[in-house]
Amino acid sequence: MSEIGSFHKVGPKIQQFHKDGYLVLKGFYSHAEVDALLARSKRLLDDFDTETHPRTKFTTGDDNHVGDDYFLTSGDKIRYFLEEDAVDAQGKLLREKQKAVNKIGHALHELDPVFRQATLENDKLKSLTRALKFHIDPVVPQSMVITKQTQIGGEVPEHNDSTFLYTDPPSALGFWIALEKCTASNGALSFLPGSHVTTPIIKRFVRLGDGSGTGFEALVSPEVEGEVSARPKGEYILETCEPGDLVLIHGSVLHKSERNTSPNTRFAYTFHMIESTASAKYDEKNWLQPTKEMPFSQLFTSVQVN
Template sequence: MAEESSRSKDFREQGFLHLKGFVSKQMCEKMKARMKELVDVWDPVAEKPAPFTTDSKTQVEAQGKSDYFLDSADRIHFFIEKEAADEDGKLKDMKKKFSALNKVGHGLHVKDPTFREYSHSDKVLELVHELGWKDPVLPQSMYIFKQPVTGGEVTSHQDSSFLYTTPRPTCLGLWLALDAATTENGCLWARPGSHRESVRRVFVRNPEHFETGNSDATQLIFETLAGKDPAWEWEGKMPEGCDEFGKGLKDKGFIPVECEAGDLVVIHGQVDHLSLANTSNKPRETFQLHLVEGPSEGITWSPRNWLQYPAGKPFPSLLPRGKRKAEEMEASLQEA
């Protein structure tokens, strides 16, 4: 049996890793330049972007009534800050479309060659394998802006709530800093060891809407899975007593994860994490990947997850095509 690497051991104990200089500054600038190109040709009038927020109530109301959100799984869709939208959800000021953006997702790793280059790099695959994922597939990617001055907070959550697999959760987040991320401009805060806690709730397609046919019912809902962890006190919101500078977070067990551009934070799907608002004048852009184990490991993507690819279209595999084919053939022979 191979000796466990120090990175794997740290990840197993803490539930997250901070890997300095995972990619070059040049690659960060390449991604930022490519996103600017995508935003330049984006037409907010034609696409009717949806506001995005992580506040639980608003999340259900905003994302839960938008086909634009549900249809973004394997496409490049643009989501604006809640304050940038008018009463009809449209962008208030077309001249400020870049600064109005909250994120772009969720299929950059599918549709765009620059983001696909990084997402399917040997470096990413080697890291994921080192941490124990054997058949990694990529359901989702996101480019998060966290705009200067106006970039909103991201409330306490577990990634597995939004990307749920059975019979066990297998979500893994790869959070790449494209700018320096500090306590001043909204870096990540994570709670070490919280990956040992259960998935508290899942964000799913509402059966009343999709199965019963009630068009008035919201499309998406949160369903409770577990309710005994102390973190339920602040699930989907900010811990009580927390201010815009992070006061109170350390009392709850959170620590800041400050990064330089090119650093990667690897996040177990059950780790409790959040980020504060960016009230500074500094940018804090990131590119994030979320992967899960694939079907050859006996893992099933929940059919109720909000994110679903079109019928018959599999999630992109991180494995090279030849290796994946060989493993599929070996699995079929073993079954025979």
């Protein structure tokens, strides 16, 4: 039974989540669920047609973040983004396609039945979300499979998720499911406990407009940003995971992962929730935009306030 299998015992764990800003729930997803998600992920990689999809590389640094049209219009589609080191300067793949993709996103939870079952149609997940009381009316704006490829799976530097899914007030909550064993050498997540309380959201990731891609917009003055950056950081905690473990990630908590230097991939399925626009403003500056054909997915068909 998973750690959250008995919901009358969830209280202390929820307190830990609010204290640390993240929570690892061992075995939340069953072996059968994980096997189905991993098999479907690999089937999608097999089906990836490199001739019809642009060879868009996914990067995470502040000065070199992906922002082409293929990325910006991916919110209601299933698209493929490549590792930086998997493509040469002429756009030629340096390894087979299954080992070149960084992530698949961003509407898996809507368009693929296996991922939809794990997300929008998962009763245990809905019960957990209600127990957290983090949102009143949560919607799911995006979902991704992150592959963390062998040897080239890139480092993801320190960040918080509300920077990339900004609402006013901030309301992002990440759900990160290990589909394979996550270790110190293949890019397990690390967290700075309590940083969701001490570190404000100082910037947001936005569309720059006029075909200029994406960039960061400051939310505080340079003086405040400098003061925040100069604060003592504390010690990051590495959280290794087994397949099926679920990591809850507060939108303001600082976290990161290192480069995959091992011979083993680190597949994970991750999606986010934000408060509905009735309670938190999500505006047209955000890189990810809902469409008329696919508005952000409601988790609950009716709102239940406890």
